[in-house]
Amino acid sequence: MTDLSRLSLNTATTKSWTLEQAVDGAVRAGLPAVGLWRDRVAEAGLERSARLVADAGLRVSSLCRGGFLTAADDEGRRAAVEDNRAAVVEAATLGTRELIMVVGGLPAASAPGGPALPDGDRDVVAARRRVADRIGELVPFAAEHDVRLVLEPLHPIFAADRAVLSTLGQCLDLAADFPAESVGVVVDTYHVWWDPELRTQIARAGAEGRLASYQVCDWMLPLSADPLLSRGYMGDGYIDFPTITRWVSEAGYTGDVEVEIFRQEIWDAPGDEVVATIADRYVRHVLPSLTAPVRSA
């Protein structure tokens, strides 16, 4: 099987490439889609990026990322809403409905080396409430632009400094107050593979029409000094891709499969080599379980 018709290259995987190079590389490898990061889009220019991708005949599977919504002060709150509105406009301009949201950690944790946390800043329950409030403020704007806010549960290793949403179930609970067209969820294997509720919550996400994106990469040990960079090629680590991919398929997901790997050795390797490896691993570990769901007649 060499069917790459659902494989998407997330541009974070080929970090040394500009957006234009990533688009060209995806086309050379026969991939039909790219997942874009806002920094690469900003570099290339928004309108130009949209043109480059469209002219290449590629889909944009998602835009990474909005979020960082946990600020407790008015200024931080306003800045977050403003930045996320900009991200919504960028997603719409680039032609993707799916804006991935990394919601942010405990407020003071975002300033490394900063002063010790005031007591209230350790209140993770309150931080989650602020995320829900900010999502509520953003939903009407996103809906106007036909863009979906896609909540990303991050591995609990990032709960203090990056995302106070740690499980798919928690994201779906938050999403429940909003239409499925406006708030979705993403399954990124690196973040959720360990979750004992994973099968149930993937099925629930599908049933609720909120399964907006499937991102794959492996969990590697030993952890990198920066655990953000501890991802690896599918098959190199501990994640059971056939099983999780089957659950995602059974939930009715028929969209693109994005490969998003942050890892220094992979960033240091030639981009075309990386894309070839991604395609090979996708075909071996993911594609065989990526069946269209069986629908009852």
Place this chain on the structure above:
Amino acid sequence: MTDLSRLSLNTATTKSWTLEQAVDGAVRAGLPAVGLWRDRVAEAGLERSARLVADAGLRVSSLCRGGFLTAADDEGRRAAVEDNRAAVVEAATLGTRELIMVVGGLPAASAPGGPALPDGDRDVVAARRRVADRIGELVPFAAEHDVRLVLEPLHPIFAADRAVLSTLGQCLDLAADFPAESVGVVVDTYHVWWDPELRTQIARAGAEGRLASYQVCDWMLPLSADPLLSRGYMGDGYIDFPTITRWVSEAGYTGDVEVEIFRQEIWDAPGDEVVATIADRYVRHVLPSLTAPVRSA
């Protein structure tokens, strides 16, 4: 408030101390209890350890640890059951009912630098089933010795190599098949602070009579190269001790509070200084929320 009547020194916190030194240190600092690790007990001898602790008038709040139950082969299974029976006998001899169980990770992950994982070894669902089976085999033996198997959910960062039980809810689901006197759970703040279900599941553990131990230490960033050692003194990191301690108290927990910190700087510091700091942080961050539960009349 300087009431240390529920503070227990886990011997892993003062790693350079022998069991005898730890017992003496706890007594000097006015602590009424110690949590013991099997390696220190083995060094000192089991009967002698029991005598040392009893003669000092200390309680043993728990024995760490049994577990590592995920082996898929017959030999590994037999060895695990045998080792855990020995741990049960040790707990009974030392005079504690609570044997902390770290259940083990994916089978091949326990051999660092070993060969790549066979495909079946990535099946975390099957590994969890094996844990449940082994617990079932051990329960009658533990009950005979009046020892409780205390399931420890470990932070998902350790799901691949150390414990396929990652949440308190998951441990309680597993425990549900067994009497509360034989299978309990431990709340270790380092492992569970991020869990969106934490309040609910602590209350459930209390209601079910399974809340067997409360261990405290903080979540520090940046992570240590070995994330096992990324713990810190309460108040130095990101965990909201007043809130979690209140939940534990409201669940009816009236037992000891064990301080268990693995951290190189703390291991390198003089033991008496470490114990003094523990007592100070306990009094400031934990004790004020450690009220006896309000019982309905």
